Amino acid sequence: SNAAADTTSTADTANTADNVSNITDVCNVVSTNYKWVSNEQYPVIDLFGDKYVPLFTTNGSVWDAHVNKLAKLILDSNERHVLKDGEKLDLGQGYALEAKQISIPNKQAWLEFTKDGKYIDDRIVTIDNDKNTTWNVTLDNVQGENNVIVMRVHVDSVSGLVENNILQYSCVAIDGIWLTDYSDAKNLKIGDKIGEFTLEKIIRGENVSNQGSLVFKNATGFPINCNVVGTNYKCDSWSNQYPSINLFGEKYFPLLANSDQSRKPHNDPIWECHVDKLAKLVLDSDDKHLLKTGEKLDLGQGYSLQVKQIDVEGNRALIEFDKDGRYVDDAIILTDPNEHYWTCLRNNIQGEENVPVLKVYVSDVYLDGNDGIVQVDGIWLIDYVNARTLKIGDKIGQFTLEKIVSGVNKSNLGSLAFKNASVADDASVNDDSSDDNSSSSTSLERGLAKFTNKNTESPTSWYWNFWEYIIMRI
Known part of the structure; x- marks a missing residue:
């Protein structure tokens, strides 16, 4: 059953195709990849800056989640922890x-899960069986x-640690933890308030x-903040990040210089980007292309x-970059180790120098x-011309x-604050958004505000492609 059916009348429940008034904020549930498993997802909803997980079961699809029964997301981490026998990890x-x-x-580890020191569950995890290496509580x-x-x-x-042929201690390595605050889960009903929102x-x-x-x-009005966020390139071979900002459904790149050539292919720190100088993101793709000469x-x-x-x-290969059929730049790209990439820098882009406008990764040349x-x-490409x-x-x-x-720093990359003067109510949310879902609404002309984010950690063996979004109609 669905929670919405349990807590609302027919008049209160609707399909997403329904026309929502432009004085409302719509918080959408979206699928989100676990940090360590690229092909498994969980539902998540962002309520005005806090991430919640709609309750879902082992045998249901993500869209079967109970959207109004929410547990706050405490942890989604691929950080590595090594625990000795009897050692506790505070979550x-x-x-x-x-x-x-x-x-x-x-090849076994017996793990126990507790809340406030009280037993909740335990499991013996066997390492040589892939099906058992993840414990689902x-x-x-x-x-x-x-x-x-x-x-x-x-x-x-x-x-374990062995000294003089004597085992000193045994340990278990944990490299993925996902946790919700289920003990404080809430059941939202029509008319409930979160801050100024009903x-x-x-x-x-x-x-x-x-x-x-x-x-x-929302019965009151206050500014909308569009925040710059660190975004991982889709191509795993670029371990650094680029800044991005989503302006009402369109993803832009705040211009960022590459002033220190020793950093190639890396840019200056992403918080040094020019948040008010923007080029639209044309492409960020890890698709495979096979090209012949010419x-x-x-x-x-x-x-x-x-x-x-x-x-x-x-x-090696000589590759040329063109705009409207006209030469822009070229480079000889080697496929030797650490030489696979080409970062094309351009000058005088809105008055800025050494701005990366194109990145190309060549993995191989062969007959x-x-x-x-x-x-x-x-x-990776931005529309620097415009x-x-x-x-x-x-x-x-x-x-x-x-x-x-x-x-200011990696936790505060800058922002643009907008005000909507055409209606009485606005919204202010720090949010994460997905390119894949950027076309999910066609009401941009009605003031759709959407903000974007990707993960802010370097790719690991457990690839996290974390995307989520909130749509707010104002």
Whole structure:
């Protein structure tokens, strides 16, 4: 059953196709990848800056989650922890994980899950069986729901310290933990308030593209903040990040210099970006492209790459970058270790120098019969030709720019503050958004505000492609 059906009348429940008034905020449930498992997802909803997990069970799809029965997300981490026999790991909010006993010969670890020092559950995890290396903790009677997943733990290995042929201690390595605050889960009902927002509608999930929503009404007005966030390149071979900002459904790159050439291919620290000087993101792709000599690859917006020459014996290729058929730059890209990339820098982009506008990752050059082939596995591109500089008072749709906040450090990358003068109520949310879902609403002209984020950690063996979003109609 769905929670919305349990707590609302027919008049209160709607499909997402319903027209939502432009004086409401719509908080959408979206699928989110666990940090350590790229092909498994969990539902998440951002309520005005706090991430919650709609309760879901072991045998349901993500869109079957109970959108109005929420547990706060405490932890989604791929940080590595090594615990000795009897050692406890504090997970926050009173939750803890203890290594009760470790058996190296049997490749097993006995783990216990507690809350405020009281036993909740335990499991013996066997390392040599892939199916058992992740422990899913499921509990009953969480806001009336059974078989609710409240914690996931991934065990990587068991080992020990041996000195003089004597085992000094055994330990277990844990490299993935996901946890919700199930003991403090809440059941939202129509009319409930969160701050200045009142819940008006609960929308059930239908499929992977429509996972349900909570619709709130805001009776007061205050500015909207669009925050710059660190974003991982989709191509894993670039371990650094670039800044990005989502302006009402469109993803932009705040111009960032590469002033220190010794950092190549890395840029200056992302918080030094010019938050008010923006170029639209054209492409961030890890798609594989195989190109012959003379072949062109259309990148969109009039930009293209052309393979001018391939030297298989020299493990290199000459690649040219064009805009509207006109030469922009070229480079000889080697496929030797640490030489696979090309970062194209341009000057005088809205007055800034050494701005990276294109990144290309070439993984291989080889012969296919008589044809030389270049394998391109990563492309990142901004529309630098149409970059713009925003100023106080500039308007984007019905939003007026009120404040430009420069970045300070990796936790505060800067922001743009807008005010919507056409209606009485606004919203202010720090939020994470997905490119994949950026086309999920077509009401941009009605003032859709959407903010974006990706993970802020370097890629690991457990790849986290974490995307989520809130849509607010104002």
